[in-house]
Amino acid sequence: MTTDKVFLSASGLSKSFDSVQAVNDISFSIERQEIFGLLGPNGAGKTTTIRMLSTVLEPDAGDVEIGSRSALREAGEVRKIIGVCPQEIALYEELSAIDNLVFFGRMAGLGGKEAKEAARANLELVGLLERGRDAVRKFSGGMKRRVNIVVALMSRPQLLFLDEPTVGIDPQSRNHIFDTVLGLRDEGMTVLYTTHYMEEADRLCDRIGIIDGGSMIALGSPDELKASLDQDGDVTLEEVFLNMTGRSLRD
Amino acid sequence: MTTVLRQASLIAAKDTRIFFRDRFALIFSFLFPLLFVVGFSLALGDVGPSDDDFIFFVSTQEERGISRQIIESLTSAEDSSVVYLEYDDAARRTEDGEIDGFTLFPGDFTERLFGDPPASIEIALGGASPGERAAIRGFADSIAGQLGQIGTTMAVIAEVGGPEALGRADPASMAAGPGLVELEAEQVGGIEPVPATNFTLPAYLTMFVFFAAAMSAEAIARERQNHTLERLMSNGTRRESVIVGKFLTSIYRGFMQLAFLWVVGIFAFNIDLGATAPAVILVSLLMALASSCFGVMLAAIVKTHNAAVSAGVLLSMTFAPLGGCWWPLFITPQWMQSLGKLTPHGWANTAFNKLMLFGAEFGDVLPEMGMLALFAAAFMAVALWRFRLSI
Ligand SMILES: Nc1ncnc2c1ncn2[C@@H]1O[C@H](COP(=O)(O)OP(=O)(O)OP(=O)(O)O)[C@@H](O)[C@H]1O
Ligand SMILES: [Mg+2]
Numbered sequence: 001m002t003t004d005k006v007f008l009s010a011s012g013l014s015k016s017f018d019s020v021q022a023v024n025d026i027s028f029s030i031e032r033q034e035i036f037g038l039l040g041p042n043g044a045g046k047t048t049t050i051r052m053l054s055t056v057l058e059p060d061a062g063d064v065e066i067g068s069r070s071a072l073r074e075a076g077e078v079r080k081i082i083g084v085c086p087q088e089i090a091l092y093e094e095l096s097a098i099d100n101l102v103f104f105g106r107m108a109g110l111g112g113k114e115a116k117e118a119a120r121a122n123l124e125l126v127g128l129l130e131r132g133r134d135a136v137r138k139f140s141g142g143m144k145r146r147v148n149i150v151v152a153l154m155s156r157p158q159l160l161f162l163d164e165p166t167v168g169i170d171p172q173s174r175n176h177i178f179d180t181v182l183g184l185r186d187e188g189m190t191v192l193y194t195t196h197y198m199e200e201a202d203r204l205c206d207r208i209g210i211i212d213g214g215s216m217i218a219l220g221s222p223d224e225l226k227a228s229l230d231q232d233g234d235v236t237l238e239e240v241f242l243n244m245t246g247r248s249l250r251d
Numbered sequence: 252m253t254t255v256l257r258q259a260s261l262i263a264a265k266d267t268r269i270f271f272r273d274r275f276a277l278i279f280s281f282l283f284p285l286l287f288v289v290g291f292s293l294a295l296g297d298v299g300p301s302d303d304d305f306i307f308f309v310s311t312q313e314e315r316g317i318s319r320q321i322i323e324s325l326t327s328a329e330d331s332s333v334v335y336l337e338y339d340d341a342a343r344r345t346e347d348g349e350i351d352g353f354t355l356f357p358g359d360f361t362e363r364l365f366g367d368p369p370a371s372i373e374i375a376l377g378g379a380s381p382g383e384r385a386a387i388r389g390f391a392d393s394i395a396g397q398l399g400q401i402g403t404t405m406a407v408i409a410e411v412g413g414p415e416a417l418g419r420a421d422p423a424s425m426a427a428g429p430g431l432v433e434l435e436a437e438q439v440g441g442i443e444p445v446p447a448t449n450f451t452l453p454a455y456l457t458m459f460v461f462f463a464a465a466m467s468a469e470a471i472a473r474e475r476q477n478h479t480l481e482r483l484m485s486n487g488t489r490r491e492s493v494i495v496g497k498f499l500t501s502i503y504r505g506f507m508q509l510a511f512l513w514v515v516g517i518f519a520f521n522i523d524l525g526a527t528a529p530a531v532i533l534v535s536l537l538m539a540l541a542s543s544c545f546g547v548m549l550a551a552i553v554k555t556h557n558a559a560v561s562a563g564v565l566l567s568m569t570f571a572p573l574g575g576c577w578w579p580l581f582i583t584p585q586w587m588q589s590l591g592k593l594t595p596h597g598w599a600n601t602a603f604n605k606l607m608l609f610g611a612e613f614g615d616v617l618p619e620m621g622m623l624a625l626f627a628a629a630f631m632a633v634a635l636w637r638f639r640l641s642i
Contacts, residue, residue: 054485056641079487090478094269103265107258108486155486 007032007159007190008053013062015048022048024214025062030159030207035181035191037205039198041245045214046194047087050161053192054084066159080109083157087164087194089144090151093137097128097147100136101154108155115154122150125180142169149177159190166195178204198238208237212245255492262496266470267503279466280504281511284459288512291455292447292520307333307390308353310341316361320610321394324446327521345377352376354391448520450579453531453603456512457538457596458567458576460505464542465563467501471550472559481641494547494638498631501546505539527606530613534606537623538599544630545595551638575600579608598622 009029015022023045030036038046051057053064055075064071071078091100101119102112110118123129126146136144149165162181166174181204185191195201201208202222210218210225218225218240226235229243270276309325311318325333336344341353355373363370374391474480480493513535516522524531549566553559571577573587574596580588581604591597602619605611 051481051641056481056484076487079485082485084482084485086478086482088478090482092265092269092479094272095265099265099268103261104482104486106261107483107488151482 005031007034007067008192009065010049010053011063013049013052013064014060015045015052015057016060021214023052023059023211026211026214026216027062028209028216028219030190030192032190033185033188034206035185035193035204037201037208038192038194038211039196039201039208039241040194040211042196044211044245046211047163048214049211050084050163050192050194054082054161055079056084080155081158082161083152083155083159084161085149085152085163085165087167089148091136091144091147094135096133096135097123097139098132100147101151104151105154110154118154118156122153123147125153126150127176142173145169146173146177149180153184157189159192160184162191162193164194164196166197166200174200198236198241202237210241210244218244255489255495258488258492259495259499262493263499263503266496266500270500270504276463280459280463280508284455284508284512285515287455287459288448288451288516288520291451307387308336308341308344308350309333309355310336310338310353311356311360312338312358313356313360317364317610318356318360321356324449324523325394327523328446329521342375345375348377350377352387354387354394446520446522448516448522449607450604452512452516452520452522453535453607454576454600456509456535457574457599457603458571460508460535460539461542461545461570461596462563462567463508464501464505464539464546465549465567466560467497467504467543467546468549468553468559468563469556471497471547472553472556475550475640475642476556478641484640488640490638490640491635493640494551494634497550498543498547498634501543502539505543506536509535509539522607524607527610527612530616531603531606534599534602534616534620534623537620537627538595541595541599541623541627541630544627544634547638548630548634551634551636554642570594570596573597575604579604592622595623595626598626 006029011027013023013026026045026049028036038049040046048057052059052062053066053071055071055078058072066078067081069077092103095103098116098119101122102115105115105118106112120129120132123132126149128143128146131139131143136147139147145165145168149162152160152162166177169177178200181191181193193201193205205222207219207221208225209216218228220228222237225240226237229235229240231239309322311322313319322333322335325331326335336353338355341350341355344350345352352375355375357371357373360370360372372391372394374387376387471480483493484490509532513522513532517524546563549559549562553562574580574591574594575583576596580591580597580600583591588597591600598619602616602623605616605619
């Protein structure tokens with residue numbers, strides 16, 4: 001059940017592909033205006049979870065409620081209030097950044113003029129307005145990442161899914177993205193964020209869920225998680241993570 | 252419904268924009284078919300001599316009929332070296348030695364073309380040199396060669412003595428009188444009036460409209476793999492919108508290909524669609540329709556874009572010859588003609604050949620049109636059933 005406070009609630013989510021149990025009975029909730037971090041090693045099931053939450057993958061079991069609507073039965077309604085930045089660069093490389101943004105915006109229901117204005121504002125937000133007319137194909141990896149993120153903002157979502165938005169980009173861009181996300185949150189947006197960078201999660205996230213092998217193994221604020229590791233002195237989130245998920249290689 | 256149409260047209264507009272930025276796709280869709288049409292029209296030997304100085308004279312004893320059409324198309328080309336003469340005039344000039352000889356369609360040419368005994372093309376030769384005789388004979392041969400198979404044999408009669416001998420002989424008795432007349436029998440096919448573009452243009456148009464549509468499956472599958480389709484889905488885009496949008500993109504491109512090739516055909520190759528124009532255009536539109544549906548279906552059933560490329564190329568390059576794009580279906584054995592019926596190409600080409608080579612009318616190609624519509628519906632049904640937005 002979502003309440004005034006709780007904006008997303010997932011209960012008993014499970015999904016398997018052939019023989020792989022990608023997600024196994026995951027339950028958690030995200031509060032309004034919260035930045036929730038979903039952490040886990042490669043193949044832990046983060047992307048699969050996001051795909052189920054964002055209505056594009058049907059779970060084998062469980063339910064998701066977003067803004068008191070079922071993501072399974074009222075997917076159409078839920079899609080109006082979410083924005084998704086996938087792990088992959090999902091853009092039309094042949095088109096300009098502006099054209100990409102306008103297209104996705106219009107597909108989400110914006111009018112032509114509205115979409116153009118939003119596109120310019122969003123490019124401005126990630127410092128790419130100058131390059132807006134260039135084909136995305138000509139962009140650097142970091143620039144593509146930034147466009148990939150703001151496409152998700154075109155529909156002015158209340159809930160934003162960011163699946164590893166900062167992979168392969170330099171510290172300047174990364175910091176810029178942090179500021180952007182924090183700014184969006186301050187304006188009222190709820191964010192689900194996945195990353196492999198622990199200091200990033202520590203800095204950004206209000207609460208964190210750690211999943212491994214498809215199961216949620218820890219849930220709490222960064223400080224709570226650190227405190228749970230019964231050690232003296234300063235513990236980093238990375239130490240907590242390694243302690244919980246083990247040191248063996250994944251995938 | 253309005254959502255689907257709105258979203259579909261946004262997708263089609265976006266994809267068309269991408270198409271026009273893709274130089275290779277443009278070359279592949281427009282230039283390739285044009286090169287094929289030109290190349291194969293030359294190779295198939297548009298009737299006429301390669302020697303510019305030589306003038307061929309043709310005549311017919313028919314008031315109307317296929318020979319008139321053949322002569323019309325032989326003489327209509329800009330730089331045609333074929334000249335039409337009234338029969339009496341041609342005969343007199345040959346006798347007077349004014350011209351070396353001429354090719355004659357006898358009065359029963361059309362009638363006998365489909366019947367028994369077989370039709371003949373006759374050659375009247377005056378005092379022509381051996382080289383000139385060979386040229387005139389070669390000319391008549393090539394006309395005979397252009398006449399496709401109707402399961403019959405055509406006699407090309409060369410008459411050495413002069414035009415008087417022309418009317419009197421039937422092929423059998425002529426064979427008995429060596430020296431005076433030469434008889435040459437050869438396997439020839441149905442009626443393929445010149446120019447060769449009347450066959451090659453619709454054939455390569457069919458091949459490339461289908462080819463381009465099949466290759467569009469690659470782009471769709473790639474979009475699924477790079478998650479733009481899934482992104483659209485989470486954005487509120489309906490599955491039907493994507494299917495219809497991709498279909499619209501494809502059929503719009505098909506229409507542009509059709510318009511381009513027909514305009515080139517009419518203005519550069521003097522293709523005369525005449526009264527059959529509406530039927531020819533409708534058949535091409537239906538072929539574009541079936542092809543577009545096929546492209547979307549292919550995208551729906553393949554897993555990866557590599558599979559889409561392989562399947563697209565393989566099927567396009569199999570269906571084209573099977574469906575009569577490389578050689579006319581009616582010259583092939585019965586079993587190949589039956590195989591051709593399994594492809595939309597086969598039906599389209601049969602309709603084009605009927606209309607543009609055999610002088611059929613609108614009503615005659617209704618079955619082919621119906622079959623093309625049926626192919627389109629079947630392909631679209633599979634697409635609607637199987638199309639997925641995510642991997
Ligand atoms: N479409 C699919 N078909 C088959 N298996 C899949 C599919 N998607 C995910 N999996 C499997 O499910 C498991 C979880 O994958 P998922 O992508 O959710 O992990 P992740 O936590 O996002 O990993 P990463 O950090 O590497 O992105 C993996 O074992 C993966 O191989
Ligand atoms: Mg992932």
